[in-house]
Amino acid sequence: MKTLVILAWKNIWRHPARSGALLAAAVSGLWAGVLTIGIMNGIHELRMDYLIRNELAHVQVHHPEFLSMGYARHAILEHERIMAWMEKDPRIDSAAPRTLAEGMLHSPVKASGVRIRGIAVDSESRLTNFHDNMVEGQYLSSDGQFPVIMGASLADMHNTQIGERVVLVFDDADYMLTAAAFHVVGLFHSPSKTYDNHTVFVRSRDLAELLAGQTVYHEIAALLYDRNDAQTVTADLAARFPEIDASTWYELSPVLRTLLDIGGFASFFITMVIMLALAFGILNTMLMAIFERIHEIGMLLSIGMARARVFLMVLMESIILTLTGAVAGIILAWISIWHFSRTGINLEMFGRGAQEIGWSKIMPVLDSSGYGMIFLIVVVISISASVYPAIKATRVNPVQAVRERE
Amino acid sequence: MPVVQTEKLSKIYNLDSMPVHALQDVTLSIEKGEFASIVGPSGSGKTTLLNMLGGLDMPSSGSVWVNGRELSGMGDRQRIQFRLWNIGFVFQHYNLIPVFTAWENVSFIMLLQGRDKRAIEHRTNQLLEEVGLGDRKHARPAQLSGGQQQRVAVARALASEPRFILADEPTANLDTKAAMNLLDIMARLNNDKSVTFIFSTHDQRVTQRARRVICMVDGKIVGDERHER
Structure with a gap:
């Protein structure tokens, strides 16, 4: 051997x-391919992290009919017990209850449909980073009467400024139309203009008072230390509190789901294109090598x-050649990903667009299973692509091969 | 017991659907220690006979025995294995492995046989000394003259300790000096160590040194003379 x-x-x-x-070709192909996959993963992580850290969290709890019907009366009855359980669970970093309503925002110039998010300010600040999106005024606090924060673009549409009042109209728990004036205390600018134009934040206690005259929560969001625990946490919640509906971030966000699915397919597609090119390169090189050495192979068969x-x-x-290139390419990619995961890839060169959606810096990422999978695919491809030339070599007729030279 | 013998050996090739009788009823016996040359004009069947004796090609009819074993009864895998241990080959174009040194070319066949590393080293050095290339063992084929390459090929053929060596036109590409040098080495090995050589050739320089000359015409043996040298 x-x-x-x-x-x-x-x-x-x-x-x-x-x-x-x-x-x-193998080195550059693998390097570029693995780095591209790492960058794509980084983009997905960025987007996922943003959605999770700004709104979604990892796990959410609702009344079983709230997500489909959206009525104010579909509140979580056992919110205190659930919050207490969450506070004790070592897998959960933080949790916050939310009061939600669909309604209309009225200003002197127009009316807009909005989702009203009532938040418990302190716990929400621990749960999400949404307060980082404030561009004017201040975030909600326990001070003041009926404060509201809204998207800067929504404020523009309503010609509304900090300190002015807007009226929020919505159905209460008895399906009665309710209205209240809120003071605009701050404006935010999130990566999604649609979100900014259709979302306002108020204090949970203010909204609950208007909806039901008592504390009501429609959603409890929890942030985990490890997002991979989301499935088991929801299962535990469902087992312990059968009257609620617990969902993971993956189940709750079609955007993230699509992003992950597309990302997975794109990574697979990139890998396959590189591997296909590599396979044809190997096939071509090895066939040329076999045809050139046909008399030599004939001699080897002749002598035994x-x-x-x-x-x-x-x-x-074929395997030595390909794996040498692949290992070098993967090591180069690993070094590049390691480097950029520390410094980040600055997206300022792509203008404001990337920044506006929250992608100022991408941190490429690829876990060891990703490297392992790519390496495994390279091994399989290099073996597969060299089987045909190898079979061709074994079919050489020694008599003809030795004679061909003469 | 002869080292190699044939019985009514025939080979028919189909060229453009026309049968060509390359060998016709060739019966031949070569004893251990012979220095035999098969001569004849081009197309007389010399190389075909050599290929049959070496188990590289199979006869249309008849049989070949090497050391009492019939080659036509063996499968392809068996015949390759049999060649590895029993038959040495010297080709007209030397056919050395160009990426190997002279030393590696000679030792390679013993590695295929799975011999002991120290035995391989000893025998390779010894063989290269015997063919006069002890000082060129690290040279690659491209750094050697044609005569030197053919001597490496002889050393390689001897390395496996075969029962006989088949040499197809071994001097065809060599100048007179190199050819005579090569023949001297082969004659010495034949005399001193009873190595059996069977050549196909139309080179008079080889024929004059052979102790047995088998003459072929149109696939048949038409003469078989023995000479005292």
């Missing part, structure tokens, strides 16, 4: 330019080298 490996290695360097070209060994020799040449 050692002899075959030595022979295969020497055969590879018989034509340094040709082998070098395939090696360079078993066809299986000839097969292995060709296979090894």
Whole structure:
């Protein structure tokens, strides 16, 4: 076996330019491909992190009919017990209850449909980073009477400024139309203009008072230390509180779901394109090598080298060549990803668009299973692509092969 | 017991649907220690006979025995294995592995046989000394002259300790000096170590040194003379 490996290695360097070209193609292809996948993962992480850290959290609890019907009366009855359970669970970093309503925002100039999010200011500040989106005025606090914060673009549409009043109209728990004036204390600017134009934040206690005259919560959101625990936490919640509906971030957000699915497909597609190019490169190089050495292979068969060994020799040449390139490419990509995961890839070069959606810096990421999977695919592809040339080599007729030279 | 013998050996090739009788009822016996040359004009069947004796090609009819074993009864895998241990080959174009040194070319066949590393080292050095290339063992084929390459090929053929060596036109590409040098080495190995050589050739320099000359015409043996040298 050692002899075959030595022979295969020497055969590879018989034509340094040709082998070098395939090696360079493998190195650059793998480097670019793995780095691209890392960057795409980084973009997904960024988007996912933003949605989770600004609104969604990892786990949400609702009344079983709230998400489909959206009525104010579909409140969580056991919110205190659930909050207490969450505070004790070591998997949960923080949790916050929310009071929600659909309604209309009226100003002297127009009316807009909005989702009114009533938040418990302190716990919400621990749960999400939404307060970082404030661009004018201040975030909600326990001070003041009926404060509201709204999207800067929505305020523009209503020609409304800090300190002015807007009226929120919505159905209460008895389906009665209710209205109240709120003071605009702050304006925010999130990555989503649609979100900014259709969302306002008020204090939970203010909204609950107007909806039901008592504390009511429609949603409890929880942030976990490890998002991979979301499934087990929801299962535990469902088992312990059968009257509520617990969902993971993946189940709650079609945007994230789509993003992850598309990301997964795109990574697979990129990998396959690179692997296909690599496979044809290997096939072409190895077939050329076999045709050039046909008399030599004939001689090897003549002197008594078993066809299986000839097969292995060709296979090894291909595997050594490809894996050398692949390992070098993957190591280069690993170094690049490691470097950029610390410094980040600045997206300012792409103008304000990237920044406006919250992508100022991308931190590429690829876990060890990702590297392992790519390496495994390279091994399978290099073996598959060299099987045909190797079979071709074993079918050489020694008599004809030796005679061909004459 | 002869090292190799044939019985009514025939080979028919189909060229453009026309049968060509490359060998016709060839019966031949070569004993251990012979220095035999098969001569004849081009197309007389010399190479075909050599290929049959080496188990590289199969006869249309008849049989070949090497050391009492019939080659036509073996499968392809068996015949390759049999060649590895029993038959040495020297080709007209040397056919050395260009990426290997002279030393590696000679030792390679013993590695295929799975011999002991120290035994391989010892025998390789010894063989290269015997063919006069002890000082060129690290040279690659491209750094050697044609005569030197053919001597490496002889050393390689001897390395596996075969029962006989088949040499197809071994001197065809060599100048007179190199050819005579090569023949001297082969004659010495034949005399001193009873190595059996069977050549196909139309080179008079080889024929004059052979102790047995088998003459072929149109796939048949038309003469078989023995000479005292």
